[in-house]
Amino acid sequence: MSNLFVRMNTDRSETPASLENMFAGSTSTSCWLIGGGPSLTEESAKIIQQTPSPRMCINLAGAGLIRPTFWTSYDPSTRFHKSIYFDAGITKFVHKRRALDLVPESSFKVCDCPNLYFFDRQRDRQFHDFLAPHHSGIVDWSDSMVQAIDILYRLGFRTLFLVGCEMRVQPSVAQQTRAREAGVVYESGELLKDFLRRCEEKGLSVEELESVEREEQYHFAETKSLKAAASAESHYFRIAQYLRLCRRAMSLAGLRLVSVTPESRLNDYFPYLSLDEAAFEIKNETGDPAVETTDGLYRQLTDRRVDFRGPMRDFKPPVDQSRESPEPQRKRDNQHEFLVEAEGFENKKPRAAGAGQLRLQAQHMEQVPVHVKEEG
Known part of the structure; x- marks a missing residue:
């Protein structure tokens, strides 16, 4: 069986990398999945980094707030930071078509970067077999978040906490006020493109709406035009429905998606936890580094095992006597x-x-x- 992930060289030669299920454990190991939405703040980033759970950032997500453990991108390489590519402490995953891209602000190719792995993409993935083990590539639904979910699952993670994943773009308070003056009331959950269409029907142009104070679109310093934002939100809506349609496949595969993003479109379809609740769950399962002490551990003479109610004993696996015996020696x-x-x-x-x-x-x-x- 071929490896899902490989290292590549400038001559396009490949070296297989055995990373599948590398991070799986006896319990459902968790990872933060961080998107670029405005709900991620400096305070929430601090809480996330204090938890004993790795962090997967998508594209520019986390910039200026969180240094990721894992990183993946879908867009062209020139849109991202040189320090991400060259940081050996970040495990990076990109599609093979990016292997010979130039790293921004350097003369090196993406394949020259340390701790960076490539994969084939698979476009014809169905909802019912979203996470089936027979797939030889990572899902390509033209979306970096779905790509990240598939990668993390193949690495062995089974609980993903989604932060900064609003999956929606709303008009700002000032834009909604200006629209009401024209007789248009923004409806909660409405697609931005439908809101803009109703505004234009009332004679309020997109250009006029853009002239008033705009809504913060990301937690980092970047913006899109209102039309581009409306197009992006339509994409977010489609991906949210894709994930809804994949719920049975994820359940059968043992993957648990948890939204930790207030006002996310995903909150209608997946369980929601506050940031503090998600952090508590991780620390309760893994341990809390903030309260662990080193005092006396080198001098420790007492038994630190859990107080079991009964004995615990390791056994050899049972032998299947129904199997045909091997050839005599x-x-x-x-x-x-x-x-x-x-x-x-x-x-x-x-x-x-x-x-x-x-x-x-x-x-x-x-x-x-x-x-x-x-x-x-």
């Missing part, structure tokens, strides 16, 4: 060669005995004494 002594049948020999066809061989039939086992030295 030949064992030699100093004078004769013996062919000793393994268990189940009574069901095997007898073989012709060669010169110097003594065949031990099942019905003769008690009549003919055989002494075979144990190996070792």
